[in-house]
Amino acid sequence: MLSAASRPYIAASVPVLREHGVTITRCFYQRLFAAHPQLKNIFNMPNQESGAQQQALASAIFAYAANIDNPAALAPVISRIVQKHVSLGIRAEHYPIVGKHLLDAIAEILGAAATPELLAAWAEAYGLLADTLIAEERKLYQAHGVEPGEYRAVRIVRKQKESDTVSSFYLQAGDGAELPPFQPGQYISVAVNVAELSLRQLRQYSLSGAPDSGYWRISVKREEGSPAGLVSNLLHDQFQEGDVLWVSPPCGDFVLAPDDMDTPLVLISAGVGVTPMMSMLHSSLQLSPQRPVNFLYATLDGRHHPLKRELDGLLMRHSQMQSYVAYERPAANDCVPQDYQQQGYLQLAAVPDALLPQNAAYFLCGPAPFMRAQRNALLARGVPERQIQQEVFGPSLLEHLQ
Numbered sequence: 001m002l003s004a005a006s007r008p009y010i011a012a013s014v015p016v017l018r019e020h021g022v023t024i025t026r027c028f029y030q031r032l033f034a035a036h037p038q039l040k041n042i043f044n045m046p047n048q049e050s051g052a053q054q055q056a057l058a059s060a061i062f063a064y065a066a067n068i069d070n071p072a073a074l075a076p077v078i079s080r081i082v083q084k085h086v087s088l089g090i091r092a093e094h095y096p097i098v099g100k101h102l103l104d105a106i107a108e109i110l111g112a113a114a115t116p117e118l119l120a121a122w123a124e125a126y127g128l129l130a131d132t133l134i135a136e137e138r139k140l141y142q143a144h145g146v147e148p149g150e151y152r153a154v155r156i157v158r159k160q161k162e163s164d165t166v167s168s169f170y171l172q173a174g175d176g177a178e179l180p181p182f183q184p185g186q187y188i189s190v191a192v193n194v195a196e197l198s199l200r201q202l203r204q205y206s207l208s209g210a211p212d213s214g215y216w217r218i219s220v221k222r223e224e225g226s227p228a229g230l231v232s233n234l235l236h237d238q239f240q241e242g243d244v245l246w247v248s249p250p251c252g253d254f255v256l257a258p259d260d261m262d263t264p265l266v267l268i269s270a271g272v273g274v275t276p277m278m279s280m281l282h283s284s285l286q287l288s289p290q291r292p293v294n295f296l297y298a299t300l301d302g303r304h305h306p307l308k309r310e311l312d313g314l315l316m317r318h319s320q321m322q323s324y325v326a327y328e329r330p331a332a333n334d335c336v337p338q339d340y341q342q343q344g345y346l347q348l349a350a351v352p353d354a355l356l357p358q359n360a361a362y363f364l365c366g367p368a369p370f371m372r373a374q375r376n377a378l379l380a381r382g383v384p385e386r387q388i389q390q391e392v393f394g395p396s397l398l399e400h401l402q
């Protein structure tokens with residue numbers, strides 16, 4: 001617990017972090033990478049370039065300071081960080097390095113305002129957080145039976161085009177052994193050498209298949225932006241059937257509660273955010289045949305509708321499943337109601353009430369504005385916040401904590 005002496009300094013930091021947070025984290029990463037360039041292998045370097053990572057770290061520090069007396073609010077955030085760190089192979093010895101450069105960055109940016117008392121308070125607060133993370137991460141590594149940073153070789157046994165931009169990779173253990181089980185909704189980190197950066201880069205991909213299928217499956221969208229996404233394009237262009245990928249254990253707490261077999265389930269996703277939903281859908285249909293599952297999905301059009309055939313097959317075989325699709329800009333050959341039911345962005349207000357029961361467990365995954373809109377729409381319908389979970393496919397800004 002934070003000492004009484006440090007408490008007022010951390011509380012007083014909240015407005016300072018609101019104003020200078022990103023400047024501090026930018027300075028922090030510059031210092032960190034100058035002193036330890038090998039750590040670039042762990043961090044997502046395009047997120048550094050775009051500033052997304054600095055923004056995310058600033059918001060995490062801000063949320064930590066603002067909620068330091070509210071462990072209930074911090075607990076889910078810490079759980080999510082622990083899962084991500086284990087997928088990245090973060091080790092206990094990384095924490096003092098990060099702590100040193102964070103404090104140095106605070107001192108540099110705040111100048112005379114960074115009094116010895118303020119820096120001591122932050123050193124204490126950081127130390128408490130680091131101790132918690134180290135302990136929780138150790139437990140998770142042990143539960144997975146891996147050393148921190150240990151990756152597993154898996155073989156691509158099948159590569160399948162799912163839409164204009166998404167391909168699935170079916171993975172089995174390189175040594176022929178069975179892959180460990182995972183919880184529906186979890187992801188793995190994939191390690192790929194990026195020649196143009198002379199770095200290894202890690203990216204997370206949700207497992208999109210059924211947990212008991214005998215393989216792991218990831219479904220990767222080719223990021224065609226400018227500049228083009230590094231790892232997704234390498235996976236699409238250079239990794240073929242028979243090749244080996246190095247991956248982390250399955251991580252993530254965006255999962256179906258294993259003991260909840262009855263509450264209606266509503267899975268709402270957009271774009272490649274469909275991937276964790278597919279795994280949850282398969283799992284629920286197999287393990288809880290009585291449980292109603294409503295699958296709401298938004299995408300551009302039929303050519304950008306990954307895993308559609310698989311979904312249509314499940315819909316035909318399982319009467320407890322219902323589906324509802326919005327195409328933003330349907331193509332001429334996309335048909336209502338066979339292919340889609342709503343045109344434009346998914347508007348929950350226009351979705352039949354029966355698909356959005358008040359007592360359901362809701363899972364959201366997709367671009368940040370999509371999730372914000374659906375979350376707000378659900379709250380406006382009176383769905384309690386505790387029934388809504390979401391997964392962000394990038395650095396999280398922890399908006400709901402601020």
Ligand code: FAD
Nearest residue numbers: 046049050204205206220221225229230231232275393394
């Ligand atoms: P990057 O090289 O990381 O680039 C990402 C984006 O940033 C690109 O659009 C690029 O144009 C842009 N960019 C690059 N440099 C700059 C710059 N200097 N300024 C501004 N913008 C820039 N993805 C999937 O396809 N399927 C999944 O199932 C999936 N699951 C995920 C699960 C989780 C928990 C998380 C966190 C992410 C998941 N992702 C998934 C996203 C995935 O991890 C990668 O982020 C994605 O594949 C892009 O990686 P990349 O290396 O191709 O792109």
